[in-house]
Amino acid sequence: MDLLGNLVLGFGVALSLQNLLYCFIGVLVGTLIGVLPGIGPLATIAMLLPITFSVPPVAALIMLAGIYYGAQYGGSTTAILVNLPGETSSVVTCIDGYQMARQGRAGPALAVAALGSFFAGTVGTLLIALAGPPLAEFALSFAAPEYFSLMLMGLVAAAVLAQGDMAKSLAMVVLGLLLGIVGTDVNSGIARFSFGVTELTDGIGFVVVAVGVFAIGEIISNLGDATRRTVETAKVTHLFPTREDIRRSIGPVLRGTSLGAFFGVLPGTGPAIASFSSYMLEKKLAADPDRFGRGAIEGVAGPESANNADAQCKFIPMLTLGLPASGVMALMLGALTIQGIQPGPQVMTQRPELFWGLIASMWIGNLMLVILNLPLIGLWVRLLSMPYRLLYPAIMAFSAIGVFSVNNSPLEIYLAALFGVLGLVWMRLGFPLAPLLLGFVLGPMLEENLRRALLQAAGNPMVFVTRPISLVFILATLAILVVMAFPAIRRRQRDIAD
Amino acid sequence: MTKLRVLLLSLLGIWLAAPPLAAQDYPTRPVRLIIPFPPGGSNDVVGRLVASNLGERLGKQVIVENRAGAGGVIGTEIAANAAPDGYTLLVISLAHAVNPWLYPLKYDPIKAFTPIAVLATGPNVLVVHPSLPVNSVRDLVALARQKPGEVQYASAGIGSFQHLGAELFKLMAGVNLLHVPFKGGGPAMIDVVGGHSKVMFSSLVQTTPNIKAGKLKPLGVGGVKRNPVLPDVPTIAEGGVADYEAVNWWGLVAPAGTPPQIVERIYKAVAEVQAAPSVKQQFATQGADTLQMGTAEFGAFMQTEMSKWGRVVKEAKIKAE
């Protein structure tokens, strides 16, 4: 009852003409920067922050939030069309989304991404409304041991990412972990693998690696391979998903949304972890995992739902506790304080119109995004029929500007070029690229939390099994190992029997 | 054809022969303001707040450029090498006075810059998780004496303001606390609010909401005076650690050799910005104070800060290796 009253209040605020307009501007800008690689919500919100000083707080927050979740929608577009991840979280979408595009199924991939995101956004918004504060309290019970056990589970599950050769996939994960080490060690302040280059003391940017190995590596590969390029413009069969596509997508969307919501609530997990988890889960559950990496629609539906649910739920710690889970959320907190509002638990009671207005606007914004994105699909798909020799210089230009805009650092451009070459070499040597990025994302968090957990527990390794939540993850990790070993054991027994 | 060529050449000639723009005309084009930290941090918020207002007063846009990395070293180095014509400015903070002791630098933090103005200052605040059985600075010191090296404090990373404030406290109070570094103030605060690390010397700006919500217990603020945001909270010095002071500051500098008239022009514009009630209020809600300081005074202040924190870095053996 109370909830209903609050929602009525929220929609009353969000549906005012002014707030609808700010919401629309927000999601529109968000979609645009989401499509463009590199330039993310962080930089955009920072640039727009001074403008919002003169706008009422509710409208300002609605617009900034729109930019943030709008970017998650846009991020998948270039990932699917040209293998260029528009946002960190859409890297996973490259794996199967791009393959679908090559088979002339870019339309269904884009549509499923948009619809899955909308569903996830709706659920995420509901979660904030229904259970924001208790979820935030749950998230606070996560400390270093829990995060380490969780990351360890993700790392073990990564074996599922294997495309054919298991050893090569695992080697790529380890290589990714090593790449993630580049930079200043949090615990000791020592700059590792920085080769005396000041810029490298901050580590290698995720955008640099992702754009390098995926987008640029793919272009170099295509240019060297005259035969594959002609396959590129495969006939577009249909723009929208078939009944079969939808049927296949429902499960992944539901599971992806749950995973995304879980990771979204936890402040200590970055983007991409939710979508990676969803991908690994879908592949594990699929009756025919071989289709993954070759254009499986589940590999788009799950991760895209997951990353949108994650983005939506990242608001929970910010709104209910006033704690920033990411740079974007820190900026939103800044926007609030400059407006004279103390963020934190008291916002819900003292400024209900702000809290519920924002929540209602998020749902409206998600609706706007679907309406905005579905008609665009036809346009995007037509873009693909452009001759490749005209298309790839444009991809190069957007990649370069995107990479540069993150830190305005020329060195990152050079690194992206290097990773482009490495990406090609790895591809030709039969290495899958997705495990590299998973290792790269997990690596720093894994090490940081392991060492922090041991530091805080005065060197007692039992901390990982005496804390209940951590123990659950450790047990789950063991279960995954057993399940993975099982087919191998069975095969061996059969071999012996023969 | 020849006419065109003559025209182009003469245009080129005019461009090349143009005398250096007179300082009194300044500014004739947009001014670049380098912020050596990523968007979202205190440096960025302060810098952007000043940039938008400064642009109005100077009559040309002030364009913010984030050149983040290596604790501010990368952006600072770019500013040090920029032309001293008043069209490149840099926002610095306490980190500027600490970096020389932590990193090998390719610039002289004092000589490579012309100080212009201090923009604002903001103290740290000593907070603990409510589950820690202490109610004052004295209690905390007593607890730390009883269990040396067991009470854990979180920081935003090696060499951060939060780290230095805590190390200064350890030195002055003669106690030992265990340092748990995080990647940034946000994650560190989340750990303390969750009750995993118990203590933090946080920047006041970030902490007020959680203090007001009762999630964190304030024991003392690091300024010389009590802060209007938390009038009931004593200073750490009042709490028993005499002369303790840990105050972050943000300032505006230009590359060394910038003409004095231009420095003067910017200084006056900054002073006007600082005097504006709306700006004062925006800083105040952040727990920061505007502070006016003459150009020369600012230079001397930077020197003092450098030697103060240099001693902390050395005595607390903060430098990596």
Added chain:
Amino acid sequence: MIAVLRNNRDLWAGVMLVGIGAGAVLMARDYPFGTTLRMGAGYFPSVLGWILIAFGCWIGVSGLRHRAVIEGGWSPRALLVLPLSLVLFGVFIDRAGFVPALAVLIFGAAAAGRDFRLVEVLALTAFLTALCVLIFVVGLGLPYPLVFGF
């Protein structure tokens, strides 16, 4: 025999892994190793380096048995010109400005392909450069000077 080795995909994959792993282990010797319960900065990279070496040996040896060959074409022209055009973009954007850097990048990228038509590429360069200026500098307000000196 040599020719077989030269095209052996997994052998080269193994060599690469061992090389990177060994590099990591060597470099990590400069960082304090610590113990398993109090890890130093060198612990993680050393361990990972050794794991990578192990994987490299495994994959390389299995390559000698299976003899899979490297598939897919290499275009030396694309492999050189494309990264080079990116590098030039990085060099120019801080020294000459947004427009020249982009023009060089787009022209260079187009030149990396096989069917290079000068007029078409020039038109494409002009069009894309203008488009990017519109989107990024005018639209998104990124703080890049278009051409230095102005």
